[in-house]
Amino acid sequence: MKLQTQIPLEPISGQLDYSSKILMLGSCFSQNMGAKLDYYQFQTLQNPFGILFNPLAIDNLLQKALNKYEYLEEDIFRLNGRWHCFDAHSNLSSASKEELLKNLNIALTRTNQFLREASHVFITLGTAWVYQHEKSNQFVANCHKVPQKEFGKHLLNIDEIRGSLQSIASAIEEINPDTSIVLTISPVRHLKDGFVENQRSKSHLITAVHELLGVLPLGIKGFYFPSYEIMMDELRDYRFYERDMVHPNSLAIDYIWEKFKEVLVSKDVEEVMEQVAEIQKGLAHRPFDVGSEAHQKFLKSLTQKIAYIKSKYPFMNFGNSS
Incomplete structure (x- = not known):
């Protein structure tokens, strides 16, 4: 008896391995998958400007990074005792304008450098x-609790989204024509916009993404990973949502991660991932008696495992324990 419809999935060409360098951009769901990749010690750069929800914000970041833009005081503003930038998430906001400008420009530089090798x-x-x-x-990435009356709200049409995505693809091709772009639609529902409005939004994004994949610049490989469809069709039950009934919960994230691995991660690195997971579990272990002989043996074994895997993958970082 089948109790679930399953979305057919096929592995992409050029899957992720430990030589891959992965730039993660976009909504909080990219953070969820990025956190999994970080746990397994893949080489990633996640949302240097914080979470970005719409394609215009992502396009803006990449264009400024590519053109080596420099943020100045005129690009930021002060509200409620903190300095903010409309281009970035509030995670980058600061009580110091100098610190905010420094962090914005560092983020642009890191994006430029990482994108060249991604x-x-x-x-x-x-x-x-x-x-x-x-x-x-200015179209903003984040409103930073500026009064809503100061903004106009607009639903991007399919042509506008496709144009923004083409701009993103062209920027990537200019700096790194050998990279692969993986596009997905976040399964997080933006119900503050309205139920019908959320569905309109997702449908515009899905249509534009698939139109883009048919006209990508020569040399750029493009793929679609169906995060949204997996959530809507395979996990169509509120037990897979957080209490807010909007965000996928940890069970749903783990489920989609398994699908992500099936499509995007090479089976050749499964053994290394298991070794990394064993180390991560060891580092998270909290002993009853830190001075016991058994725990000292455990620590010695863990140190040896870390040294061994870092001898093969020097970029791995297990914190102070390494």
Whole structure:
């Protein structure tokens, strides 16, 4: 008896391994998959500007990184005792304008440098709804609790989204024509926009992504990973959501991660991933008696395992325990 419809999946060409360098951009779901890749010690750069929900925000980041833009005081503003930038998530906001500018420019430099070497760029689109700051005429990545009356709200149409995605692909091709782009739609529902509005938004994103994949620049490989479809069709039950009934819970994230591995991660690295997981579990272990002989033996064994795997993969970082 089948109690679930399953989405057919096929591995992509050029799957991830430990030589891959993966740039993760987009909504909080890209953070979920990025956290899994980090746990297994893949080489990643995650959302240097924080979570970005719409394609215009991602395009803006890449264009400024590519053009070596420098943020100045005129690009930021102060509200409620903190300095903010409309291009970045509030995680980068700071009580010091100097610190914010420094972190913004460091993030642009890191993005530029990492993109030049990236084997894969993983982009998760969350919404087609965008907010335009009326005074500056700027489409923002985050409103930073600026009064809503200062913004106009706009649903990007399919042509606008496709144009933004083409701009992203062209920027990537210019700096690194050998990379692969993996696009996905976030399964997180943006219900603050409205139930019908959320569905309109997701449908615009899905259509635009698939139109883009048919016209990618020569040399760029493009793939679609069906995160949204897996959540909607295979996990169509509220037990797979957090208490807010909007975000996938840890069980759903683990389930989609298994599908992600099936499609995107080479089976050749499974053994290394198991070794990394064993080390991570060892580092998380909390002993009853830190001075016991058994624990000292455990620590010695763990140190040896870390030294062995780092001899093969020097970029791995297990914190102070390494």
